[in-house]
Amino acid sequence: MDWKIIFEDEAMLVVRKPQGMPTQADKTGDLDLLSALQQHCGHPLGLIHRLDRPVGGLLVFAKTKNAETALAKQMQQGLLEKRYRTVLCGRLPQEKGTLIDYLKKNMRTNLSEVVSSKDKMAKKAVLHYEVLQTVMEEDEVLSYVEIQLETGRHHQIRVQTAHGGAPIWGDKKYNPLFQRGGRTEIALWSYALKGVHPITKKPWHFEDFPWEGAFQFFAGK
Template sequence: MDLNIIFQDKNILVVEKPPKIPCQSDKTNDIDLINILGQPKLRLVHRLDRPVGGIMVYAKNKKANSNLSKQVSEHKLCKEYLVVACGKPKNTKEELRDYLKKLKTVNMSKVVEKDIKGAKEAVLKYELLETVETLEDGTLSLLKITLKTGRHHQIRVQLSNANLPIWGDRKYNKVFMKKKKWTQIALWSYKIGFTHPTKNQFLTFTSLPYDEYPWNIFNIVV
């Protein structure tokens, strides 16, 4: 498999993860991105859901991993996503703030009240980039998402709860849950920004979605 390695040095590797590939080994034993890269010593800094494609950064050593993990915990590692949502938001920009609980038995999360045991705060901001009317799917909106926290399935759950379910999402979009035909979720890790673990230089990398429906109905300008 040909991979788009965007940047690497002796400390980090930035790569475009293809959809449907796990970012590290899991219980399915399917081949994962680290094995495809042929660098088994890579350390996972952050995650992307298996169905989601886009940009990721791995650490190549313990020191880099510690530094980047600290940036994650302090919300200094910036992550932005592109999403095709079903419907149109009322506001062109908005912050969504919810409490999520992970349902381990079904590998899903749900919005709950703040005082529920296991509830964790989830915060994201979205910006409406473009809306298109389609014959097949009705109104579709291209959104740019900035994550403030990193919860399980956060973008998928929060947008669904805001009546903006993601196109192709078979877990949180009721329309696609009923479809027998498999669909690729329209969620893409578009941008990542962080301070290099040894050079103290802030780096930003981007990756655009594949030229396919529903992405290609929009004039992506971000």
Template sequence: MWNDQINENILYEDKEILVCRKPSGMPVQAARIGTMDMESALKNYLAQKTPGKIPYLAVVHRLDQPVEGVLVFAKTQGAAGNLSKQIMAGGAGKYYLAVTEGVPGKQEGIFIDYLKKNGKANMSQAVPENTPGAKKAILHYRVLDQKEMNGKSRALLKIKLETGRHHQIRVQLSHAGIPLLGDRKYNPSGEKGTSLGLCSCGLEFKHPKTGKIMKFETEPQGTAFLDFVKKL
């Protein structure tokens, strides 16, 4: 079924790169046998275009499985190296929309934390700066809208990541007391029955071959965003 819908999710493609929209719930790479993932689906798509040739496709950045939004893949080794360097150096602009339970104290600001990853639990947590293995995490946010829903406060945030840590947005917002709506991992006592309120809504980078600035945007489709749809 996914292979039939792949064209609808491709935002741009040339000889060097492929930009697409990842649906919520689909892993970027295989999580377990029998589960379709973005990498496999796109390789199948490319293979159908060039029968008899094994396509090259490299993952250069990721989104958590429940997160929807824009991803770029490399179709050549040169593009893979270039894009990876841009992302590692913070040269790529990564923008998100987030729906939180609770509202930040300021309408815009910066969260700076130190995060440590627990690989066994597949989680990260905010820790003191001098903790061994801790990495600095920085995000900028701006409140686009806020409202009361059944006596509970909700906020729609626009976020720009300055760093790219494991589960960074989810951990930092939870640590700030405004966890993401629908985040069962970092907000287990929160509202149930909704998608994760996080969407990679914008991505900017330099084309690995031409150096041209490439910008891509998408709107969230998850149920967590329904109450804010008119603000997007």
């Protein structure tokens, strides 16, 4: 799946990032979404938030400095709402709830882990979830879950769901079932963005639902 512009005007872009494409330039030198969009627009863009390389879904970019300032402020104030859909291996503690953990990033391994709140390097991580459906596949329970982030920590959804006993399907970093490699795509997708337009001040809301990979188990359900 290639990247696709969902919305564009003089102030902002909402774009679908394909899985496997970096949000911005990294050490691999592979084409990243920010560079591709700047080539499309012919000028620099403001990067408001990011998605991990394996994760696909919606991102918003600013086309002007004023728009960047306004959207960044919405991010800081929690007014830019981001929702995800994911497929988990197993079940979370409840059908609907909140996970609160303290995470610490290991700079050497580029992994995060749940640690004590007393750890000086720990950062509080909060996410809200709702289990939409469960199915049995090859004697394993798969849970189709909606997630809303309250904080934005490194690998937050991946670490917290794994710690909660239900790691993400296809996650090669935090799900032991997939750490041997292969070409499976992680079943985590940023499907909804909601915010306020930086110029008109009118609310905007975009959705793009996942349907490939493990999401096919729940297609049309």
